[in-house]
Amino acid sequence: MKKIIFVLLLLAVASFSFAQQAIDIGLAMPETHVARWVKDGNALKAEAEKRGYKAAVQWANADQSLQNQQIQGFLNQGAKALVIGNINDGVRSVVSAAKKDKVIVLAYDRLIQNTKDYDYFITFNNKKVGTIQGQSIVDALKLNAATPDKPKYITLFAGSITDDNANFFFDGAIEVLNPYIDKGVLKVVGPYPKSSKDKATFARITTENWFANIAKARMEGLLINDAQNITLDAVLAPNDPIARGIIEACKADAKYRGKLPVVTGQDAEFLSVMSIKNGEQYMTIFKDTSKLAEAAIILVDQLLKGVKPANIKVPGAVIASGELAAIGDTGQKKVTVFLLDVTAITKDNVAVPADAGFFSASEAAQIKAAPKR
Numbered sequence: 001m002k003k004i005i006f007v008l009l010l011l012a013v014a015s016f017s018f019a020q021q022a023i024d025i026g027l028a029m030p031e032t033h034v035a036r037w038v039k040d041g042n043a044l045k046a047e048a049e050k051r052g053y054k055a056a057v058q059w060a061n062a063d064q065s066l067q068n069q070q071i072q073g074f075l076n077q078g079a080k081a082l083v084i085g086n087i088n089d090g091v092r093s094v095v096s097a098a099k100k101d102k103v104i105v106l107a108y109d110r111l112i113q114n115t116k117d118y119d120y121f122i123t124f125n126n127k128k129v130g131t132i133q134g135q136s137i138v139d140a141l142k143l144n145a146a147t148p149d150k151p152k153y154i155t156l157f158a159g160s161i162t163d164d165n166a167n168f169f170f171d172g173a174i175e176v177l178n179p180y181i182d183k184g185v186l187k188v189v190g191p192y193p194k195s196s197k198d199k200a201t202f203a204r205i206t207t208e209n210w211f212a213n214i215a216k217a218r219m220e221g222l223l224i225n226d227a228q229n230i231t232l233d234a235v236l237a238p239n240d241p242i243a244r245g246i247i248e249a250c251k252a253d254a255k256y257r258g259k260l261p262v263v264t265g266q267d268a269e270f271l272s273v274m275s276i277k278n279g280e281q282y283m284t285i286f287k288d289t290s291k292l293a294e295a296a297i298i299l300v301d302q303l304l305k306g307v308k309p310a311n312i313k314v315p316g317a318v319i320a321s322g323e324l325a326a327i328g329d330t331g332q333k334k335v336t337v338f339l340l341d342v343t344a345i346t347k348d349n350v351a352v353p354a355d356a357g358f359f360s361a362s363e364a365a366q367i368k369a370a371p372k373r
Contacts, residue, residue, distance in 0.1 A: 120337075134177050146185035
């Protein structure tokens with residue numbers, strides 16, 4: 001019995017020592033229910049280790065309190081830099097603690113709002129994400145040839161109200177769609193914010209923490225209420241899990257069993273790319289997160305080595321300027337923003353993410369396989 005207790009004590013000490021192992025870079029990711037964040041965390045760790053850094057990654061299950069504990073753990077382990085994909089602005093307290101410890105903080109694909117305690121943000125051109133989504137609806141519905149006597153019908157969804165990216169996605173899309181709504185050739189079913197600045201109406205179309213089940217439930221409610229006597233031609237969906245939830249709701253409605261509405265998406269998740277290939281989801285946005293992860297670590301590497309801001313170069317990224325500089329406005333300062341480009345994926349170019357190595361070999365093979373007859 002004593003021997004067993006001794007072994008258990010040794011294991012406990014080893015486990016504690018491992019948990020407290022010194023690191024150079026802490027990688028804080030928001031969640032695992034959106035598949036891309038799992039890929040991002042693993043890619044960031046691999047890129048850091050490739051450059052000789054000790055790195056640790058944690059996912060926070062969409063719980064900001066948990067993420068704060070994880071980040072504090074990184075600081076306790078001596079991290080010199082943090083890469084944070086935050087959940088909401090409750091992360092400010094640990095960002096402030098990092099600044100006091102002179103630890104570099106890089107906001108990763110989500111702006112950390114309402115703070116002045118960090119200087120850099122790396123993301124994709126998220127306004128362009130929305131612009132492409134909106135334009136894909138215009139093209140698919142042939143809105144340039146539509147007339148007010150035969151309008152098309154759309155309903156609107158947005159991402160999490162705590163994620164500033166949701167504003168950029170929506171505004172990019174709605175700025176494309178507003179002129180057609182004004183002409184009467186496109187009619188909105190359900191709440192219609194003309195921009196995310198209409199906070200009360202915008203809140204009604206947002207999706208808490210990007211949870212697909214919440215979007216699905218809202219869609220089910222729309223189908224038996226506002227859209228009960230209307231056949232929707234399109235749904236503006238901000239990302240792939242939400243798009244799939246919306247499609248599931250539509251497939252349960254007899255009106256859509258023969259023809260689904262045009263549904264947008266984002267992140268090029270495997271299930272959604274297969275859905276596009278099979279003629280269900282209309283499109284998605286490919287954001288090559290492996291390139292984003294590589295760019296983020298290249299940036300962190302230069303910052304850790306003391307490269308002056310004016311001399312920092314991140315291949316494949318441009319510094320946001322003009323109206324895009326607003327992407328870095330935290331509400332207390334404008335941080336420097338590095339932007340990567342994005343690509344629209346439809347049935348016509350469904351193999352692009354697979355060709356870029358975005359999927360596993362088996363997933364890529366399924367995407368590239370000839371359609372079943």
